[in-house]
Structures are given as structure tokens and as C-alpha cells.
Amino acid sequence: MRQQSLLRHAGQRLLGVLPTLLLLITVVFFLMRIAPGGPFDSEKALPPDIQANLEAKYHLDEPLLQQYFRYLGQILVLDFGPSFQYKDWTVNELIAQGFPVSLTIGGFAMLLGFLVGVTVGVLSALRQNTAADYATMGFAMLGVSIPNFVVAPVLILLFAVYAGWLPAGGWDGGWRSAVLPVITLALPVIAYIARLMRGSMIEMLHSNFIRTARAKGLPEWHVILRHALKPALLPVISYMGPATAALITGSVVIERIFAIPGLGSYFVQGALNRDYTLVMGVVIFYGFLIIMLNFIVDMLYSILNPKIRYEER
Amino acid sequence: MSKFFRHRRCYALQILLLCLLAPGPAMAEPLRRGLGPEPDSLDIHQAQGLAALQVLRDTHEGLLSLDAAGELMPGVAESWRQSDDGLRLEFTLREDAQWSNGDPLTADDFIRGWQRALAPESQARTASLLLPVRGAQAVIEGRAAAATLAISAPGPHRLSVELERPTPWFLELLTHPVTFPLHAQLGASVRERPVNGAFLLQEHVPRAYLRLQRNPRFHSVHEVALEQVEYVPIEDPGTELSQFRAGALHITETIPPGRHDWLAENYADALRVAPYMGSFWLGLNLSRPPLANKPGLRRALSLAIDREVLTRVVMGAGEQPAWSLVPDGLAGYQTPQEPARRWSDQQRLQRARTLYERAGYSEQKPLRIQLRFNTSATHRRMAVAVAAMWKQALGVRTELLHEEWKVFVNNRAQGTLTQVFRGGWIADYADPVSFLELFRSDDALNSSFYRNQDYDQLLEDAATAAAGQRLALLRQAEQLLLRDTPVIPLYTYVSRHLVDPRVRGFINNPRDVHLSRHLTLGAP
Numbered sequence: 109m110r111q112q113s114l115l116r117h118a119g120q121r122l123l124g125v126l127p128t129l130l131l132l133i134t135v136v137f138f139l140m141r142i143a144p145g146g147p148f149d150s151e152k153a154l155p156p157d158i159q160a161n162l163e164a165k166y167h168l169d170e171p172l173l174q175q176y177f178r179y180l181g182q183i184l185v186l187d188f189g190p191s192f193q194y195k196d197w198t199v200n201e202l203i204a205q206g207f208p209v210s211l212t213i214g215g216f217a218m219l220l221g222f223l224v225g226v227t228v229g230v231l232s233a234l235r236q237n238t239a240a241d242y243a244t245m246g247f248a249m250l251g252v253s254i255p256n257f258v259v260a261p262v263l264i265l266l267f268a269v270y271a272g273w274l275p276a277g278g279w280d281g282g283w284r285s286a287v288l289p290v291i292t293l294a295l296p297v298i299a300y301i302a303r304l305m306r307g308s309m310i311e312m313l314h315s316n317f318i319r320t321a322r323a324k325g326l327p328e329w330h331v332i333l334r335h336a337l338k339p340a341l342l343p344v345i346s347y348m349g350p351a352t353a354a355l356i357t358g359s360v361v362i363e364r365i366f367a368i369p370g371l372g373s374y375f376v377q378g379a380l381n382r383d384y385t386l387v388m389g390v391v392i393f394y395g396f397l398i399i400m401l402n403f404i405v406d407m408l409y410s411i412l413n414p415k416i417r418y419e420e421r
Numbered sequence: 422m423s424k425f426f427r428h429r430r431c432y433a434l435q436i437l438l439l440c441l442l443a444p445g446p447a448m449a450e451p452l453r454r455g456l457g458p459e460p461d462s463l464d465i466h467q468a469q470g471l472a473a474l475q476v477l478r479d480t481h482e483g484l485l486s487l488d489a490a491g492e493l494m495p496g497v498a499e500s501w502r503q504s505d506d507g508l509r510l511e512f513t514l515r516e517d518a519q520w521s522n523g524d525p526l527t528a529d530d531f532i533r534g535w536q537r538a539l540a541p542e543s544q545a546r547t548a549s550l551l552l553p554v555r556g557a558q559a560v561i562e563g564r565a566a567a568a569t570l571a572i573s574a575p576g577p578h579r580l581s582v583e584l585e586r587p588t589p590w591f592l593e594l595l596t597h598p599v600t601f602p603l604h605a606q607l608g609a610s611v612r613e614r615p616v617n618g619a620f621l622l623q624e625h626v627p628r629a630y631l632r633l634q635r636n637p638r639f640h641s642v643h644e645v646a647l648e649q650v651e652y653v654p655i656e657d658p659g660t661e662l663s664q665f666r667a668g669a670l671h672i673t674e675t676i677p678p679g680r681h682d683w684l685a686e687n688y689a690d691a692l693r694v695a696p697y698m699g700s701f702w703l704g705l706n707l708s709r710p711p712l713a714n715k716p717g718l719r720r721a722l723s724l725a726i727d728r729e730v731l732t733r734v735v736m737g738a739g740e741q742p743a744w745s746l747v748p749d750g751l752a753g754y755q756t757p758q759e760p761a762r763r764w765s766d767q768q769r770l771q772r773a774r775t776l777y778e779r780a781g782y783s784e785q786k787p788l789r790i791q792l793r794f795n796t797s798a799t800h801r802r803m804a805v806a807v808a809a810m811w812k813q814a815l816g817v818r819t820e821l822l823h824e825e826w827k828v829f830v831n832n833r834a835q836g837t838l839t840q841v842f843r844g845g846w847i848a849d850y851a852d853p854v855s856f857l858e859l860f861r862s863d864d865a866l867n868s869s870f871y872r873n874q875d876y877d878q879l880l881e882d883a884a885t886a887a888a889g890q891r892l893a894l895l896r897q898a899e900q901l902l903l904r905d906t907p908v909i910p911l912y913t914y915v916s917r918h919l920v921d922p923r924v925r926g927f928i929n930n931p932r933d934v935h936l937s938r939h940l941t942l943g944a945p
Contacts, residue, residue: 145827150469153834153865155549157541157563165544195462196611197627205627261659268667276667277660278653279629367655367664369628382827 147192188389199389210370214355221297229305251299349405353398451649466545489939491930507587520615528574534603536567590850619938646941694739695929699914704844708870719906721776725814794843795829871907
């Protein structure tokens with residue numbers, strides 16, 4: 109019975125994705141066009157005939173509404189069109205090149221952040237208010253508050269320039285070029301998850317069902333791993349949905365400092381260059397990912413937390 | 422699964438053994454060059470950015486090329502002749518020139534390229550460089566067919582070009598990618614088209630690297646030392662510097678702002694700073710108050726800026742202070758002498774104050790003015806310093822406005838909001854005209870809205886004058902321009918690179934073009 113209503117709920121949620129995406133596309137499409145300046149504006153104005161031909165090529169000479177519906181039509185067949193800025197590539201090609209890189213780095217950073225963060229958080233909660241707890245939480249506070257554009261150059265200086273163990277940046281697809289960016293990206297995630305985990309773990313350890321479990325004489329590790337950990341993970345899980353989406357679509361700062369060809373820079377470069385198609389492409393892609401990941405988080409929630417049920421109304 | 426891994430490990434072991442046993446290096450080390458931003462296009466007609474042009478000069482070749490010192494040298498054309506009136510050029514092409522797929526390279530490939538560049542439907546971004554060719558204006562405006570362009574092939578290896586008027590810098594334009602030959606095979610994607618340069622594009626991962634391999638069919642392949650060149654797009658100069666320090670780059674595209682002195686101390690043998698044919702200035706909008714019709718006030722603003730302090734202390738990347746528009750030494754041109762250059766600071770400021778007061782401003786009634794620039798840390802430093810100098814010397818109240826590049830460019834071109842704005846120019850060709858024509862009354866880039874018929878006439882006279890007279894007329898024009906002060910020249914650009922001492926053949930030059938075919942990489 110529960111499974112059935114879960115499926116029904118999943119179906120409803122998935123149906124809700126479409127209007128959300130449509131709204132996103134519409135808002136971004138018109139916002140981009142409102143921004144002053146166009147993709148072909150540069151220091152040197154183009155001869156008028158060339159400008160006109162360029163606009164015709166990208167259909168910018170059509171009325172805005174017609175452009176909008178043309179774009180919607182393209183999206184239906186998953187064609188994001190050619191990039192204005194990187195003229196030799198289509199937006200699909202750019203996403204196909206950039207996403208695996210961002211996914212690799214962001215994915216590993218999330219994994220590292222989750223594993224280390226949860227472990228540190230649990231240990232901290234178990235040793236609440238001891239020196240070790242204060243030390244790790246102080247460290248976590250530092251991790252949250254030191255921005256990555258400070259951490260990254262320091263890591264580069266230490267491990268690449270002075271020690272020479274790892275590359276100073278760039279991307280050749282190998283693991284060595286991923287180490288420093290993954291660590292830099294993971295540090296704030298570790299810190300954030302550790303703090304979340306510690307808080308919710310402490311709360312769990314003081315709740316009645318844990319007291320009951322202990323009173324039954326269960327071994328402490330059993331109480332923690334089997335009974336406390338699962339519900340304590342809930343806030344972490346709900347944080348992880350959007351955080352994962354943000355991490356695997358690339359970080360502008362990390363990509364710039366480590367010269368990594370991920371997706372993140374396209375948001376900024378695309379917007380600054382008025383590369384309409386590129387911005388639309390990455391925004392839709394990002395929007396889709398974040399909706400899907402939130403959906404997955406919701407589903408995980410109902411599996412982890414028996415209190416959440418999707419009953420029929 | 423485990424079998425798979427065992428297999429893989431075995432494979433890796435074999436490679437390792439092979440590497441250890443192989444006699445000497447099997448593959449030469451590639452030369453790794455920083456490129457700045459990702460190239461906007463590798464289509465010779467679509468490329469605009471310097472990064473793209475740099476790569477295209479390695480993978481393609483025009484009628485002329487540039488030697489290691491950045492001077493003109495024969496390219497696909499082995500010789501050329503110019504008629505006495507300068508209007509007709511005859512090129513003889515190398516018979517051994519060929520495309521990377523083995524097709525012979527003939528005069529028709531150049532005709533095809535130029536016609537396509539100018540045809541409006543091909544949307545070539547830099548086509549206007551070809552305007553000196555007779556008939557080009559009509560073609561680019563769509564008034565005439567591309568075939569009417571005055572370029573013809575008297576034979577498969579002979580090319581004849583007629584010009585609209587004598588253009589002393591025309592030969593230099595023939596090293597620009599928009600004038601390169603075009604293979605008939607157009608349908609394929611840009612990356613698969615045949616090329617005719619010293620290198621072939623082997624692999625291109627956007628924003629990661631462009632791997633170039635020596636082209637065995639290049640006519641002078643025996644003179645090309647490098648087997649592989651890797652261009653690495655790195656937007657952040659700080660990152661580029663780290664990579665250079667870590668040994669991952671041999672040549673950087675630039676150096677980070679403010680690091681010049683540190684690098685001069687710690688990387689003296691690698692730092693290369695040299696004059697570059699670009700100028701940086703503040704433009705003044707002459708079509709609006711408060712600067713319209715006030716040459717004295719404009720001059721006061723110019724005199725109040727201490728270029729020495731600005732370049733040495735504020736910018737700190739080796740820029741050269743400038744009092745004139747055209748960088749010194751372009752094509753034998755001598756910039757007009759600015760008297761203020763020899764004045765003491767006190768004299769200069771005294772003169773500035775006098776002019777400022779004569780224009781009707783004072784402590785009690787200060788000039789309020791807007792200084793507009795595009796968002797960038799470097800420009801902000803410049804703007805803050807200039808505003809401080811104006812305030813200190815004259816009491817001017819400056820409002821600093823920064824705008825995103827696209828917005829800034831539009832506002833500057835329209836001129837309905839601007840008062841003082843950031844300006845600058847990097848010459849398309851090494852001739853003073855490249856700078857001076859920006860202030861012709863009808864020039865689209867004249868965002869100062871400077872209108873002076875005498876100035877226009879001087880440029881016109883120079884265009885038709887004999888070679889000896891030309892530079893003198895241009896000098897007069899610049900003198901006039903500086904007197905009217907529609908711009909405040911601040912400094913001339915420099916090219917800045919870090920070059921690994923192992924790299925040979927890298928010669929500083931004002932065009933800042935360093936073709937990979939002239940470079941070699943010594944043993945570590």
C-alpha cells in the first residue's frame with residue numbers, strides 16, 4: 109500500500125517538472141533579451157550587411173515571440189543551437205564536453221565531503237563538548253568561512269609549485285589533475301555536513317527511542333549505527349540534493365583558478381558575452397538536474413523516515 | 422571483472438617496460454604555450470580574438486608571413502612586385518605549396534578566400550581589413566557580386582591584386598588570417614578542413630588544450646624544429662603563472678597585474694617585457710557638456726595626470742608613460758614632441774591649474790565629471806588613481822562608473838551618456854594610420870565625436886602623398902589632435918611574457934607575434 113502511494117507521488121512530482129522547466133525557460137529567455145547589448149556588439153562595429161546576415165543566421169531578426177516559440181521547438185528535440193561565442197561549437201557539444209569534467213570533480217568532491225563530513229560529525233557528537241569536539245568544529249567553521257579562492261591558490265602553491273607533486277591546474281582527464289580541485293571543492297562541504305551531522309546526531313542521541321535502545325542493553329555501536337544514524341542523516345540528505353546539483357555543474361571560481369574546462373564558466377562567460385544559446389542551454393541543463401536531484405532526495409526521505417508518508421488525499 | 426583488471430595491469434606494465442627499455446625519447450616534448458581565452462573560432466573568416474589569430478597563424482599561412490623578429494617574410498608567395506603608383510601587386514606563389522591533404526595550393530584558393538571573406542552572407546567578422554582592395558566596398562555592402570573584386574589569377578601560381586588607393590600597410594595585412602587561402606572543401610566542420618600552415622590541429626578540447634602536430638606537407642617543414650605544440654587556454658593570469666612556475670608551461674600569454682617587479686627579481690631570465698603597438702587613453706566626449714568646446718579644460722585634465730606614477734606605481738606591469746596617441750617608432754614614425762614631457766611636476770600642475778581656472782572652475786565651483794570604464798580590476802586601479810590626481814591637483818569631483826563590457830561598448834559608441842571614458846587601441850597593422858583614423862570625423866569608432874576638417878584633410882592628403890611626405894603629414898595630424906585633446910593618452914601597452922630559457926627563437930617584437938615554426942625547445 110505504501111509502495112503504491114509512493115509511486116503515485118513520484119509520478120505526480122515528475123509531471124510537475126515540465127511546468128517548472130517551462131517557467132524557467134521563459135524567464136531566462138526574456139531576461140537575457142532584456143539585458144542591454146547583444147551577442148555581436150564589440151568594440152569594432154560590423155558592417156551593417158554583415159550584422160544583418162548574422163542576425164538572420166541566428167534568427168535574431170524575427171519578432172521576439174516567434175524566436176521564443178522557435179526556441180521551444182528546438183528544445184523539444186534537445187537541440188540547444190550553436191554558441192554565439194564559441195562559433196565552431198554547438199551548445200550541445202560544449203555541454204557534452206564540459207559536463208563529464210564537472211561531474212567527475214563535483215561528484216568526487218561530494219562523495220569525499222559526505223564520507224568525511226558524516227564521520228567527523230558523528231565522532232564530534234559522541235564526544236560532545238570535549239576538546240576534540242571543539243577542535244573539529246572550529247576547523248569546520250574555518251572550512252565554511254574561508255572562501256575557496258583563498259584555499260585554491262594556497263594548495264597550488266604548496267603542492268604544485270613548491271612540492272611539485274601535482275599539476276598546478278589544467279585538465280588532461282587523469283586523476284592527478286583532479287586531486288586539488290576535488291579537495292578545494294570538498295572542504296566547505298565537509299565542514300557544512302560535519303556541522304549538520306553533529307547537530308542532528310546530538311539531537312537523536314537525546315531522544316526517547318535511543319534511550320530505549322540503550323535500556324534494552326544493545327551495544328553502543330549498534331545503537332549508533334543501526335538506530336541513530338539513519339534518522340540523523342535526514343538534514344544532510346536534504347542539503348545534499350541541491351548541493352550536488354551545484355557541485356556537478358561546475359564552480360566558476362574553481363574552474364578559473366585551476367583552468368578546468370567544466371560547465372561552470374559557461375554561465376558567467378555566456379551571460380557576459382550575451383551568448384543567448386549557451387546561457388539558455390546551461391541554465392536549462394542545471395535546472396533539470398536540480399529538479400531531478402530534489403526529486404531523488406524526496407524519495408530518499410520517505411525511505412529513510414517512516415514518519416513521512418504520501419497518503420492519498 | 423577481475424580478469425579485466427588483470428589484463429589492464431598487464432598492459433600498463435608492458436608500456437612501462439617499453440618506456441624504460443626504449444632507446445632515447447620516443448616522442449619529443451611538446452612546446453606548451455599559454456593562450457589566454459579559448460579561441461572564438463578557428464575559421465579564418467570568423468576568428469576575431471587574438472587567441473584565435475595566434476593559433477591560425479600556426480596552422481595556416483598567407484601570401485606573406487612573419488619571421489622570428491616579427492618582420493615580413495615570404496609565405497605562400499615567394500616573391501612579389503608592386504607597381505610604381507602602388508596600386509597593383511603581382512605575387513608569384515611557391516610551386517611546392519600544398520594543402521595538408523596533398524592538394525596543390527594555387528592562386529584560386531586565395532581568390533576563393535577573399536571573395537568569401539567579403540561576401541556579406543558569409544558574415545566574416547574582420548572582412549573590413551580587405552577594404553583597400555578595389556571593389557571590396559561594393560562587395561561588402563552587397564551592391565556587387567564577389568566576382569567583381571579586383572583579384573585575379575594570370576596563372577595557377579600567379580596572383581594579381583589591384584588596390585583602391587596606395588596602402589603602405591597592405592603587405593602586412595597579408596599575414597592576417599582573413600586574407601589566407603581557402604580550400605574548396607568547405608562542407609566539413611572547421612576542425613576537419615585542410616590547412617596549409619606549419620602545424621596541423623590534432624586535437625581540440627575546448628578550454629582544455631589545442632594539440633598541434635607538425636605538418637609534414639608544409640613547404641618549409643625541414644625548418645620547423647618542434648614536433649608538437651600545445652596551446653593551453655588559461656583565462657586567469659595568476660593560474661598561468663602558477664603553471665609556469667610548476668614547469669607545465671614554456672611560454673605564458675601574459676603576467677598577472679602588479680607582479681612585474683616580483684617577477685623581474687625572481688624570474689629575470691624568463692621575463693620578457695617589450696613595446697607593443699597598442700595605446701591606452703581616456704576618451705573625452707566632445708559632443709556633450711562639460712567637455713564640449715573647452716579645449717583648455719581638457720588639456721588641464723590631461724596635464725594633471727602624472728603618467729610616471731600611474732604606470733610605475735599604479736599599473737606596475739611595465740607600461741610606458743605616453744603623451745601621444747601613436748606609440749613611438751611605428752613604421753619609422755616619430756611622435757610629436759609634447760612640451761609637458763620635459764616640464765617639472767610643479768610646472769605641469771601650475772599650467773593645469775591656470776587652464777582649469779581659465780575655463781571657469783575653482784575650489785568653490787569644482788568641475789563634476791563622470792569617468793566610465795568597463796569592469797576590470799586593472800581599469801579600476803587606473804580610474805581611482807586618475808580621480809585622485811584630478812582631485813589633488815585641481816579639486817575635480819570625479820564619479821567613477823563601471824559597466825559590463827557590452828553595456829560599456831554600447832554607451833561609448835552612442836555617446837549620449839559618456840563624459841570621460843576608458844579608451845585604447847591595439848593596431849591591426851604597424852602604421853600610425855591605424856590609430857589616427859579612429860578620430861576621423863566620420864569614423865564609426867570615433868567615440869570622442871571629434872570633428873575637425875583640417876584633421877580629416879591631413880589624413881586624406883597623407884593617403885595620397887608620396888612615401889617621404891606621408892609620415893610628416895601624419896605627424897601634423899597628430900599634433901593637431903593632441904592640441905585639441907579629444908583624448909588623454911596615458912600609456913602605451915607592452916607585451917608581457919614569461920619564456921622558459923630553454924625556448925630559443927623567441928624574439929621580442931612590437932607585433933608580439935611569435936610563430937611556433939621559428940621556436941625550438943632545448944634540452945632540460
